[in-house]
Amino acid sequence: MATGLSGRQDGVLDASASAAAFPLGGIGTGNVSVGARGELRDWELANRPAKGAKNPFSFFAIRVAPGGPDAAGGPDGAVPVTCVLEARHRPPHEADQGYYAGDVAGLPRLADTRLRGRYPLLELDFVDADLPVDVSLTAFTPFVPLDEDDSGIPCAVLRYRVHNPGAAAVRVSVAGSLANPVGAGPGRDVFHFPEYAGRPRNEWRAADGISGLFLTSDLPADHLRSGTVALTTGRSPGRVTAKPTWLYGAWQDGVQRFWDEFRDTGSLTPEPVASLDPEPHPHWMTRLRVGSLAVEADLAPGASHDFEFRLTWHFPNRPCGWGGNIVHDDPYLDEVVRNAYATRYDDAWAVAVDLDRRRDPLESATRAFTTALYDSTLPGPVLDAVGSNLAVIRSTTCFRLADGTFAAWEGSFDQVGSCEGTCTHVWTYAQSLAWLFPALERSARRTELLVETRADGRMNFRANQVFGSPAWDFHPVVDGQLGTVLRVYREWLLSGDDGFVHEVWPALVRAVEFAFARWDADGDNVLDGMQHNTYDIEFVGADSRAGSIFYAGLLAAAELADRVGDTGLAARWREAAAVGGERMDRLLFNGEYYQQHLADVDAVRYQFGTGVLSDQMLGQLLAHVVGLGHLFPPEHVRSAVRAVHTYNFRPSLLAHESVQRTYALGDEAGLVLCSWPRGGRPRIPFVYADEVWTGIEYQVAAHLAFEGLVDEALEIVTATRARHDGYRRSPWNEAECGNHYARSLASWALLLAWSGVRTNVADRSIAVDPPAGTQALRSFFSTGTAWGRLDLDDDGLRLHVDGGVLHLDHAVVRGAVLTTTRSGAVRPGQTLTFTP
C-alpha cells in the first residue's frame, strides 16, 4: 500500500493524492472542490450532488515574463513561461477519448504540489524547479461559527500568491477561465460538454468596486436551473483584462485563441465575433460559453503579489421535494423552492460585492476559527477528525430553505442525495452542527417535533413534510425519536432558550410517552418491542443501544421538565430511567459487556444476540455529551466500551470476512460494528454487522475518552483518519450510505471528550474535566453563544473570545471551583480568566 505515499509528511499531500478533494462552498450553497493537483473538481454548485462532474475549460493559468526594463523582451532573452496552475496529471490516464478537450490536459503543467488542508482553510504550494517564481494557493469559503449566514455564502476565494525569488523583475499574469455553468444538466454531448437548458451568456462587468465576468442565461427566473455565476477580482489587484466569451463553434477555436493570446501577451481581449462558424448553426452546436479573466502585475526582485479571484454563484431554486432514493412520489417535485441564501442575495454579482466589502472580517473570522481549532493540545488525528468532517455541514448533504428551515440528507450519493428527510436516527450521532450552528439544530428539532410528531407521539423519522409531501409512513425508531428528545436538551444547553423549549414541549411529552406505550408494552421500563433502528432492520429483544438512548432521553426530558416546571413528569421519567436502567443492566450485562436479550438468535433474522455491539452504549455517550452522567454502573459501562475496543477494533482487516458494504479493507485498521468472541453469531446477523462506519468509530472513541480510556480511543481515531489520507480516500469525505455522511459529525464528541468542556448558557457555567493525565490544555470551545480558544494550566482557565458574546459566572475545573474578577459580557478579542 506504500506506493504514492512517499510524498506524504505530517498531513501534507502531494499531487498523487488523487482521492483528495477539498470542498469549497458554504452551508446550503453547493460546492466546488480543489484536488491535490490544485485543480478544480467536483462541480456541485447547482443544488445537487455531482461528484466527478467537470466544468470544461475551467482552470487557472500563469504566465511569467521578464519584467521591468526587460518587459518588452530584454537582451537576456528570457523566454516567458506559461502553464496551467495545476500539477501534471498522474496515471492512470483516462480512456474513451483520452482526456477530453475541456480538460486541457495537453497544456504544460507543474511538477508537483504540497497541499495542507485544515478545513475550512486550504493552503497549497506548487512545486516546480523550472518555474521562475514561487506560487501558492490559499482557498476558502468564509466559516464563522454561530453565523450560518456568513458561513453560507455561495462563494470561493482563490488567492494565488506569487513570489519573485529572482534577481530580476518579472511580469506575471494569472488567468482564470470558467465555462458558464448556468443551465447545465447532467447530460453530456459527444465532446463531453454539458447539455444546457436555456442559453448561457457571459458579460464583462465593472461595478461596485469590483470587476470580472458575470455569467447568466436566458432561463426564466423560476426555472430549476436558472442562476448566475461571477468570477471577479477585487480592488487594485493589478491590470485586469478579460475575454468574456471565447469563440465557440463546432470545434474548439476558442481555447486555441485564448491560449495563444494569453501565452503571447499575458493579457486578454474580447473576441470581435462570437463564432467563426457560418450561420445558421446546427442544432447540436454546443451552448458552452467560456470566459477568462486575467490579472497582470510586475514583481520586483523579492516581491510578492496576490492574484485573488472570487468565484461566486447563485442558483436560487431547488426542487420542492427530496427527489431521493426512498420516497418516489414527491407531489411537488416539479415546483421550485428557494434556497436560504437567495433571500439574502439577488444574484452572484451581489454575492461578489458583499464578499469584496466584507472579505477582511470574514477571512479573519475564518482564520481565527482555524487557529482556535487546530492550534490545540488535542491529538492530531482527533483534530483532523473533528475539522475535516465539518465539510459535511457545507456539502450537498445539508441545505436551508428560504423560510430558514434546515434540512439534510443522511449523505450524498455521487449524483443524488441519499436517504431523505433529516433522518433522526442518523443525525442523533451528529454533534458538530449543534456546537457551531446551534440555530440549525433547533430548526431540525422544530421540524421533528412540531411537524413530524403525530398526535399519538409517534415521530416520522424522515421529515418529508418540509416540502409539503405526505408524512412518511414507516416504523417509528426508538434511537431517532429519543435522540431528538435528548437533542432538545442539548439545544437548550447551548442556547438557554426557554422559549424554544416551551415551543416544542407538548410534542416532546407525546414523543416520550409514545416510547413507553410502543416499546415497553409490559411496563417494566425496559424496551423490548420490535425496534426499527439505524441498521435499517428491527431488533426484537431488549438491547442496551436502544435502552441507553431511552434512559438518556428520559433524563434529558426530565431536565427539560424541570425547566418548564412539570415536576411530576420530571420525577416519573427519572424514576423510570433509574428503575429501568437497573433492570436493563441486570438483564443484559454479561459480566463484560451488554448483549441482546434473545432466546433464539436465529428465530428472527438480523439480530446480534451474544455479540459485542459497538453501539451498545450509544445512549451513554450521548448522555456524557450533555453532562447527564452515568446511566448504568460506571464499571459496567467502562467494561463494555473496553470490550468494544478489545473485540471490535481490528489493527488489520486482512482476515476479516464481510459480505456487506466495505468501508475499510485489507491492511487497514477499523472498528467493526459487531463481533462474537463468545460465539453465537446468528446465521444471518443484522445487515451491517461486519461493516466499519466512521460515525460509530467516533462515538465509541469519544466514549472511551470520556471513560478515561484515552489510548484506546486514540487508536481508533488514528485508524479512521489513516484510511482517509488523501491517497486511499478523501480526507474531507467519510462515506457511509453516501458521501459526506452525517454520522461522521459524531466526531465533535471527540473534542468534547478530550477537552472535557461542558457549558450551560442559562446557568452561565462552564465545567472543564479533561481526561486524567492532561497537563496544559488548549482547545477550541463553543458555548453555543460564544466561541474561541480555551487555555487551561496551573495558572487557571482562560477563555479567549473570537466570536459571539460570552457570559460566564461559574467555572469548575476538575471538580474545583475557580473564580473570576470579571462579570458581564465578554466580546471578541477579549479574554475571560478564571483562577484557582
Add this chain to the structure above:
Amino acid sequence: MATGLSGRQDGVLDASASAAAFPLGGIGTGNVSVGARGELRDWELANRPAKGAKNPFSFFAIRVAPGGPDAAGGPDGAVPVTCVLEARHRPPHEADQGYYAGDVAGLPRLADTRLRGRYPLLELDFVDADLPVDVSLTAFTPFVPLDEDDSGIPCAVLRYRVHNPGAAAVRVSVAGSLANPVGAGPGRDVFHFPEYAGRPRNEWRAADGISGLFLTSDLPADHLRSGTVALTTGRSPGRVTAKPTWLYGAWQDGVQRFWDEFRDTGSLTPEPVASLDPEPHPHWMTRLRVGSLAVEADLAPGASHDFEFRLTWHFPNRPCGWGGNIVHDDPYLDEVVRNAYATRYDDAWAVAVDLDRRRDPLESATRAFTTALYDSTLPGPVLDAVGSNLAVIRSTTCFRLADGTFAAWEGSFDQVGSCEGTCTHVWTYAQSLAWLFPALERSARRTELLVETRADGRMNFRANQVFGSPAWDFHPVVDGQLGTVLRVYREWLLSGDDGFVHEVWPALVRAVEFAFARWDADGDNVLDGMQHNTYDIEFVGADSRAGSIFYAGLLAAAELADRVGDTGLAARWREAAAVGGERMDRLLFNGEYYQQHLADVDAVRYQFGTGVLSDQMLGQLLAHVVGLGHLFPPEHVRSAVRAVHTYNFRPSLLAHESVQRTYALGDEAGLVLCSWPRGGRPRIPFVYADEVWTGIEYQVAAHLAFEGLVDEALEIVTATRARHDGYRRSPWNEAECGNHYARSLASWALLLAWSGVRTNVADRSIAVDPPAGTQALRSFFSTGTAWGRLDLDDDGLRLHVDGGVLHLDHAVVRGAVLTTTRSGAVRPGQTLTFTP
C-alpha cells in the same frame, strides 16, 4: 511516474496495474475482461459498450482444506483457507457507499498477481505466501485466424490450475459465482444492482456431457435484452455442486449463506426456499439472481488439478440501427436484428456444448496462433502492438449481423459506439483484419461499393444502410473512398477471388472516376478541391496525404483493371498516377518533406500549410503494404518520413502545448500529428493537429521500417506501447475517438514491414524482403488462405502451416528466387521449404 511500476518486468503486470483490462469474447459477441487483480470487469456481454459495468457478486473463490486422511479435520489442526481468487483492492478506494455489497470487497483476498497477456491468451499467477497452494489462471476465447466463426464464439474459458507444493494432501474447491445478467439494463438501484427487463431465472443443468448453471429469463425471444448465459464445467472436472439461485430479498441474505456454506464445507447445496422475506415482495425488490458452481478435488502432494469454468452467453438481438452519436434518426432502432453467432447457436447452453466438444482443437489453434505471433524475431514492442490491438476485432467496436454482414464503429465510447458506419477513412488505416479474417474485410468492401456508392460514384463514408437507414448525406472523403479502392486490391491479393473483384468492379470504376470529377476539377491529376478527411474538417489546398492515397488507389485499381481485362482503364489510371504523382511531388516537396499547397494558411481554418504532417505519406505506406512500390521519388519519400520522425516525434511531451484531446502527455513520448519547424503554423490549425494517435504512430512507424529507417520506427512503437503499460492505460485498449479504436489496427503493417513478407494467392507467390540487417527471421505469416510460422535463415525459407491451406510455387527472398521440391497444397502441421 515511477510509482506502481516497480512490479513490472518484461511486460508482466502486478495487481496495481489498475488500467489493465484483458478482454475475453469473440468477434461480434461482446466481452468481459480480466483485470490485473484477476477480477472480472467491464461486463459487456450484451451488444453494447459498457466499460466499467459490474455484474454484482460475480467472482471466483477458492477453499483449501486438509485432504487425504486429514480431510475430516486431522490432528494437525490445519484450518481451511477460503478467499476470493483475486488480489486485494488497491487504493484509491471507492466512495459513495464504499465498495458496494456486490463487490464483496470485504472478503479475504490474495496479496498480488503476475499477469502476462499475450492476446488472445492470458496467463495470471496469484501470489500469496499464506495460501498453501499455487494458483494460476489461464483465460482465453478461441482465436483461429481465417475462421471468423470459431473466433466468434460467445464464450470465455477460465481455467484455474491449482498445484499442491506441500507434503500433505489437500482438498481444494473452486467456486464461480455469477449474477444472471439477462435483461440487465444500464440503470442501477440503490444497492447498485442492475435494473432488469423481465425476470431472470437460474437453473442447474447436467446434460450433453457438461453440467453447470443455465441462466435465462422470462423475456420474449424478440426482446432486445433477451438472452441466456451458462457457467459450466466439462467432463470429470472433480466433484461438482451448485447453488443455482442464492437467496434473494430486501437485504443480502444470499451472499452470507453462500459464503458460509462454501467456507465451511467446500461444496454447495440448493437453497430450500427462494427468499426468506415474506410475500408479497415490494415492487422494488431486486430481480438480481445469483448462482454459484463449485468444483472440488483432492490433490496429493506435488499434484496439480485444473478447475476449468466456461462462461458462455447468447444475446441474439441487437437494435436494427446504429444508435450512435452521429445519426439520430435511425428509423428501425426499435426493431431487432440478430447477431451472426445467433444463427449458429440456439442458446448459451448450445455454445457450452460446442465449446466442450471442440475445446482441444480450438485451444490448440489459439495457442498455435499465439506462439506463431509472439515467438518471433520481431522486436517486442512491435509484437506487443500487433497482438494487443487484435482485441479491437473482438471488442464491441466490431460486430456481425445474421446475414453475415460485417460492420463496425470507429471505436467504442464507454457506454455507446463511437461514430457509426464502418467509417471508410478510419478503417483505411486498419490492416490486421484483412490478414486474419479477410472475409470480413470483403464484406465491408461489398457494403461500401455495392450499397453505399451512389450512381455518380460518390461513396457514403458511413455505411448506414446495413440497417435499412437512409444513406448518409455528407461530404465524400478522398482518403476513405480511394482507400476502399486500394483495399479491394488488398482483399484480392489475400484471396485470389476474381469473383469478388468482378462483383464490385462497376462500382469501383465509378468511385475512381468520381475522384477525378470531384477533387480534380482542373484535370491536372492533382487533387485540390475541398477535401473532407479523417481529421473531420476539409483541406482546401493540394496535400500529399490525399494525393498519395489517390495515386496508390489508381495503381491498385489499374492492377484490378488488368485482372478484369480492362486494359484501357488500367493504362489511363497508371498514366494519371504517374503524371499526377510527378506534378504533386514538384508542387509540394519542399526539399525535405511534403507541405500543403496554399496561398494563405489562415484564409480558411483548419489547414496545415508548411507543417510537417505525420500522415503526409499515408498513401505511400498503403502502397507498400500491397506491394505497389514507390509512388514518388524514393529519396523524397524517405526524406519526408524521416522528417516526420525528426519533427513530430517527441521523446517527452512536457513542453508540448495542445488544447485538443489528450492521448499522451507529460513525460510520455509520442508522435504528434503535425508540427511547424519552419514556422507558418495557422492561427487555428486543423482540429487534431497537436494530438497523438496510435494509429498514425503505427502507420508512420511501419512506413519508416519499409523505408529502412528501422531504429526510428522502433522508437515510435516503443513509445506508443510504453504509454499502454497497464499502469498508465490498458495494454489492450488504444483509445482515440472511443476505446478499442479501429485505427490502431494499422499496427499490422508493422509486422508486414518488419517481416517484409508479401504474398499473392492468385500468383501462388511469396516475397520476403525484411529490413536490411535482419539476420535470421522468424515471424507469423498469413497469406489470407493459410497461416503459420515463417523461418528465414541461410538455409532458406520455411513455412510451417498452422491453419488453412497453403499453395505457393514462387518464393523470392531479397530479390533472389528460391526453389522448392514440393508442389500442391500444404496443410496444417506441414512445412513448406524453399532453398536457395
